[in-house]
Amino acid sequence: MSLMKLGAVSALALTMATGGALAKSDIVVAMQLEPPHLDPTGGAAGAIDSVLYSNVFEGLTRFAADGSIIPGLARSWEISEDGLTYTFHLAEGVTFHDGTAMDGEDVKFSLDRARAEDSANAQKALFSSIDTVEVVDPQTVKVTLSEPNGSFLFNMAWGDAVIVAPESIDNIKQQPMGTGAFRFANWVQGDNITLERNHDYWGTPAKLDKVTFKFISDPTAAFAAVMAEDVDVFTAFPAPENLPQFEADPRFDVIVGNTEGETILSTNNKMPPLDNVTVRKAIAHAINRQEIIDGAMFGLGTPIGTHFAPHHPDYVDLTGNSQYDPELSKQLLAEAGLPDGFKTTLKLPPPSYARRGGEIIASQLRSVGIETEISNLEWAQWLEQVFTGKDYGLTIVSHTEPMDINIYARPDYYFQYDNPEFQALMDELTRTTDPEARSALLKKAQTIISEDYVNGYLFQLATPTVAKSGVRGMWKDAPTQAVDLTAVYWE
């Protein structure tokens, strides 16, 4: 560093120190789960995106804090009349963290890698409509689709669609290298990951110099870590029962936001008697959502009546279709030829919404005559028995992917709902790019699955963040699983 530069830097540092009144420039953010590895394009674990999305990796488009899709590395784009060709114009002067330029070739590489035959991308379906990717010039990429896809820009905003550098692939799981405002610094496996500010960032630079993600899985330990001020922020705080104590403490702020997680009583639509819509309707009316939200989630969560996020502009409130009404429920069971109720299985994965919620639902169902045999499963068992094996009657799970109502168009999906009308509707939605028409289709889709009582719709999962007072710029809601720290600062 030359002397002049040094002088300029120290002058800058001095003004910052006096002007900022010694504002802290590092932060410790805790979360429950540790990422298994650091490649967002090669695994489904949400923790990977939590640490890296937007902070280290960026895609062509991106999610904003309110869930809308805004330009990312592509600053603008044109869509052809037939909706088949997307021409993306990339931001100028973007470099990866190793200093090499990010250009059209990297975009082509990333998209082709994700949709390749041997790709291990957990969301490969996001790329299935891509036919070819062409590099027009270093700043321009032309993507041609095999059929129009109204959600293509949305798909490109996912963490699984971020742009990676070809030379980083061999070590990406340990040494992630993106274009983001923070660069990866260090990973002490089992304990923490540190990121540092990227001084050569192409966009608005991050305000923090250093970010440490700490992983604390035990809820009691999480409480202790916040109380002892070992951590500055705890995202998705795992013990909702402790939140009132933090709210009362002037040292902390509690921010409760919405997630994309529709928590549902998933129902095996092929298993008798659950294949009968009247029986499913009876179950829906036997459920008291508020009791579950209060009992299992300590009041956190918004009731839903369909598989759609309530904060989304196209959401339709259909909770009226499944009002709590045990008398009606018994009547419906009698109508279905089951006046004495029936017996089925209720298989619960580990999260507390499922384990605690399951006990409450079981007792609600029992009071209308439906006996459930509860079994608690680990995730791996749940995936094998319920998700893949479809060996279950009922289960409770939160579907955290954003805008995933299209899973109801997959007859082989684990709830085995097979409705040609709905499948045609989803095909139409994919082909439609006009926002008005899409909105109408989405509303219709919500209504169909609500009136078919495919699953019991319980509540939208909330995400409580506990932060030291003075931390500003955290996302309130979680439109995708991300802890975007690029705009966070200390006041």
Added chain:
Amino acid sequence: MLRFVLKRLVSLSLSLVVASVVIFLFVEVVPGDPAAFMLGLNATEDTLAALRDQLGLSGSLIERYLSWVGGMLRGDFGTSYTYRTPVSEMIADRMWISLPLALYALTLSTLIAFPAGIWAASKRGSLADVSVMGLTQLGVAIPNFWFAMLMVLVFAINLRWFSAGGFAGWDAGVYPAMKSLTLPAIALALPQASILARVMRSSLLDTLSEDFIRTARAKGLTKRQALWRHALRNALIPVLTIIGLQFSFLLAGAIIIENVFFLPGLGRLVFQAISARDLIVVESVVMLLVFAVIVVNFAVDIAYAAVDPRLRVRG
């Protein structure tokens, strides 16, 4: 002696082979597909197949067993499915926490147990004896995770002397690292110390009633001299056996305490690996622990035989 060692070596190798088969089969029959776990709900079938291929999960059971054992013989413990790093590196990393923690806890427990046990035995029936016995009873009865949480409440949340958990890392220096291991070590040491003190006391009392102690007293030694010169050394054998057992327990069995203090130790590695179906990590870590226990036992056998010729003939 040579024949004895050879015989022991053969039985050691046999135990290892049997253990490896049992561990492998046990882990492999646990339901759950690692690839499905890693790729989540939206994965397509061809992606799952591609990942299974990459992980080497597609071979037959025997092929996979042989490649696992073959790898270990060459010092290669395989690559973790989820972390994609060599298992040996992961174990080494965790060992840097688990080993010091186990030694720290063992040191504390010995430092507490020896004086307490000796003191109680030498004043049998006195107030001192009764209170040591009472306290150790309590130490055995109190669940150590509860005691750990209590310490966090007092020393981390209220007094702020320690952080509530986590590991500062050896890079940060010996003092911060040891400091972050202090509360966990105390929590681990408490029940161990209680057990050890009780064993020490009863073993010492047994020895004190032996004929040779009476002979020593008859020679004119005081009670105290007899205890320190003759009884203590003889009473140590059962105590050392217990310490050996406690050490292997502390190495991998500290999982609950590791959870309370969110320490990334060996126990938590196994726990996480089991729930993520990272089978290769589970297999390798468990195998390593079995290996350690068997080798320690082997060493103890040889040591006993070296000291006591009677055992050589019997063995």
